[in-house]
Amino acid sequence: MHGTISLWVKALVALVATITIAEAVPYNSTNSECRYLPGDAGWPSNHAWAQLNNTVGGRLIRGVPFGQPCYGTSADAPACAKAQDTWEDLSPFLEDPVNVISSFFENTTCSPFYGPLSTDAAKRNATCSLGSLASYAINVTDAAAAVAGVNFARDHNIRLVVKNTGHDFLGRSAGQGSLALWTHHLKSYTFFEYKSQNYTGPAARIGAGAQVQEMYEHANKQGLRITGGSCPTVGAAGGWVQSGGHGSLAAKYGLGADNTLEFEVVTTDGKHLTASPSKNADLFWAISGGGPSNYAVVLSVTMKAHEDGPVAGSAITFVEKDPEKYWAAVEAWEKHLLVLDTIPGFKTSVTLTAGIFSLDFATLPDGSKEEVTTALAPFHRDLEKLSINATTKLTVHDTFLEHYLDYEAGIVYSRNVTVGNRLIPPDLVRSDTRLPQLTKIYKEILATPNTAIFIIAQNVTQARTGHIDGDNAVIKAWRESLHDLNYALINDPLATFDDLSADLALVNKWQYDLRDITPGGGNNMNEATYDYKFWKEDYYGETYARLAGIKEKYDPDSVLWIQPGAGNDKYALRGDGHLCKT
Known part of the structure; x- marks a missing residue:
C-alpha cells in the first residue's frame, strides 16, 4: 500500500463497507475493559489507520481471508479454483501477512470450498469474514515499524499479535480484530x-x-552449523527458539534456547532493547524457552554457531502387515532409544503410520558410517529376529547442510493437521509393564484414519548441553525426556468448524491419556494443543510463576496476549471474539 493518504482513506472506507456481520460485534462496543473489535464504537477511525500507514512508510496491509475470491457478487472462479488447489499447501500461508497454517485457527469463516461457487448447494449461502485472523498487519522491516505498531495497538486498545510464518498450531499468530506485526521479511x-x-x-x-x-x-x-528445526520453512528466531526449539543438531549442541546469546526486542511500552545475560537478563531468560509473542516482540536473535564438518546419517524403512510383529518392532525401537540416548550427538526421528515404520533420519555430527552402523546394529538384529525386511540407507556428508538436504528438506509437511504432544521419560520405556501402556495409546491413535506418530529422540539433559538447572526457561520435562512424542490427525479440507473442533477434542483426549501414564511430566508447547486444561503445569511447569512475574514486569497491561501464555490471567477471550479483563 504505497498510495497517497487520500487513496488510503478511500480504501479504508471501502473496507469498512465490506465488514460482515460476524466481524461487526456491537457487544460491549464502548467498554474499554475489552479490546475493541471492528464495529465497536472505540475501534480506530479510518484517519487513525491512515496515520499509522503513513508512520510505517505505507507498509500497513489490510487482512484478506484466503478464500475471499470465492465469495461476493464478483467471485472469481479461476482465483477460487487456485485457492482450493493450494488450500493444503504451506507456501501461500507462510507468505501471507494474516492467514495462518493451522486449519483450526484459519477456521471455516471463509473456506474456499463454501460460498456461491461451491458445488454443494447447502454451502452456497455461506459468508466470508476474517474470523479469528488479524484485521491489519504491518510489514515490519525495521525496529521503528514495530515500535509504531506496539504503540498504536496499546493506545487504541486493540489486540496485538506477532506473525512470522504462521507456523503455529496454538493460534498465537492470530487474533480477531488484531493488528499483526508481520516479521517475515526481517531476513538478515x-x-x-x-x-x-x-x-x-x-x-x-x-x-x-x-x-x-x-x-x-x-x-x-561460512563453514558453520547452527542449531535449527527440521521443517525448512519454520521461523528460526520466532516461536521455534522461544519455546525451546528441537532439531537434528539438538543432541549435539542442545535445544535452540540453549544456544541463544541475546535478543533484539521491542517491549510493549515501545522501547527498543537488547536482552542478554547481562542486559535485561530476566527478559532474556524468559524468551529463551518460555514461549513466544508474550513478553516482547523479537526482531532478531544472536545464537552460537559451530564449526562445520562431516555428518553421518541413516534411514530405515519397513512395511509390516502383521500387527503383532509390527508393534513388537516399535517397542524394540523404543527400548533401543535407551542405548542411543547414551551416544553424544545421536539424534533420530521416526514416523509411524498404519503398518509402516520409517526412521526418517539418524544424525550423528562428526560421526562415521561405522559409528552409525554400530549404534543401529542391535535394532537391525531385533528386526531380523522378527523376520522383518527393512530398507536401509547409510551416508556421510561433508557438511551438515548436505546431510539436511538429503534427509530432511524434502519431507512434505501438511497444513491441514491437528497436532498433540508429550515428552516421554525413559522410565516409561525401561519398564516392561509400563511400555505396553504407551503402545496401547499408539495403537488407538493409528487405528484412527489419517493419523501419524512421530518419535523424535535427542539427549538434551543439563549434563549433555552444559547448562545448569534453571539458566533458561526450558522446562525440566525436556531435560528428563527420552524422546519428544508428536502425533497428527490430518483434517479433511472440507471440514466444518464443528469437524475441526471434534478433531481437536480427540487429539486432546490422547494428550490426556499420555499424561496419565507419564505423571509429573510435560509437553513441548510448540507441538501441543491450545486448550489443554493442564497447560500451566505441563507446558511451563516449574518456570510458570517466574515467567508470569516477568510478563507482569514487561507487559503489565497485557498488550500481547496469547492462549496458552504465562501470565495471561488478566484477560479472557469471550465467545463473541472480545478479549476482556477478568
Whole structure:
C-alpha cells in the first residue's frame, strides 16, 4: 500500500463497507475493559489507520481471508479454483501477512470450498469474514515499524499479535480484530566472533524472519552449523527458539534456547532493547524457552554457531502387515532409544503410520558410517529376529547442510493437521509393564484414519548441553525426556468448524491419556494443543510463576496476549471474539 493518504482513506472506507456481520460485534462496543473489535464504537477511525500507514512508510496491509475470491457478487472462479488447489499447501500461508497454517485457527469463516461457487448447494449461502485472523498487519522491516505498531495497538486498545510464518498450531499468530506485526521479511544474517563473560566464539545474528533452511544455507557458506528445526520453512528466531526449539543438531549442541546469546526486542511500552545475560537478563531468560509473542516482540536473535564438518546419517524403512510383529518392532525401537540416548550427538526421528515404520533420519555430527552402523546394529538384529525386511540407507556428508538436504528438506509437511504432544521419560520405556501402556495409546491413535506418530529422540539433559538447572526457561520435562512424542490427525479440507473442533477434542483426549501414564511430566508447547486444561503445569511447569512475574514486569497491561501464555490471567477471550479483563 504505497498510495497517497487520500487513496488510503478511500480504501479504508471501502473496507469498512465490506465488514460482515460476524466481524461487526456491537457487544460491549464502548467498554474499554475489552479490546475493541471492528464495529465497536472505540475501534480506530479510518484517519487513525491512515496515520499509522503513513508512520510505517505505507507498509500497513489490510487482512484478506484466503478464500475471499470465492465469495461476493464478483467471485472469481479461476482465483477460487487456485485457492482450493493450494488450500493444503504451506507456501501461500507462510507468505501471507494474516492467514495462518493451522486449519483450526484459519477456521471455516471463509473456506474456499463454501460460498456461491461451491458445488454443494447447502454451502452456497455461506459468508466470508476474517474470523479469528488479524484485521491489519504491518510489514515490519525495521525496529521503528514495530515500535509504531506496539504503540498504536496499546493506545487504541486493540489486540496485538506477532506473525512470522504462521507456523503455529496454538493460534498465537492470530487474533480477531488484531493488528499483526508481520516479521517475515526481517531476513538478515550476520556472522561474527562473539565475546562475553558466558561465551566467546562464532555466532550468528539472525533476523526474526529467517527460516530454517535459509539459515542453514547462510551458515554453510561460512563453514558453520547452527542449531535449527527440521521443517525448512519454520521461523528460526520466532516461536521455534522461544519455546525451546528441537532439531537434528539438538543432541549435539542442545535445544535452540540453549544456544541463544541475546535478543533484539521491542517491549510493549515501545522501547527498543537488547536482552542478554547481562542486559535485561530476566527478559532474556524468559524468551529463551518460555514461549513466544508474550513478553516482547523479537526482531532478531544472536545464537552460537559451530564449526562445520562431516555428518553421518541413516534411514530405515519397513512395511509390516502383521500387527503383532509390527508393534513388537516399535517397542524394540523404543527400548533401543535407551542405548542411543547414551551416544553424544545421536539424534533420530521416526514416523509411524498404519503398518509402516520409517526412521526418517539418524544424525550423528562428526560421526562415521561405522559409528552409525554400530549404534543401529542391535535394532537391525531385533528386526531380523522378527523376520522383518527393512530398507536401509547409510551416508556421510561433508557438511551438515548436505546431510539436511538429503534427509530432511524434502519431507512434505501438511497444513491441514491437528497436532498433540508429550515428552516421554525413559522410565516409561525401561519398564516392561509400563511400555505396553504407551503402545496401547499408539495403537488407538493409528487405528484412527489419517493419523501419524512421530518419535523424535535427542539427549538434551543439563549434563549433555552444559547448562545448569534453571539458566533458561526450558522446562525440566525436556531435560528428563527420552524422546519428544508428536502425533497428527490430518483434517479433511472440507471440514466444518464443528469437524475441526471434534478433531481437536480427540487429539486432546490422547494428550490426556499420555499424561496419565507419564505423571509429573510435560509437553513441548510448540507441538501441543491450545486448550489443554493442564497447560500451566505441563507446558511451563516449574518456570510458570517466574515467567508470569516477568510478563507482569514487561507487559503489565497485557498488550500481547496469547492462549496458552504465562501470565495471561488478566484477560479472557469471550465467545463473541472480545478479549476482556477478568
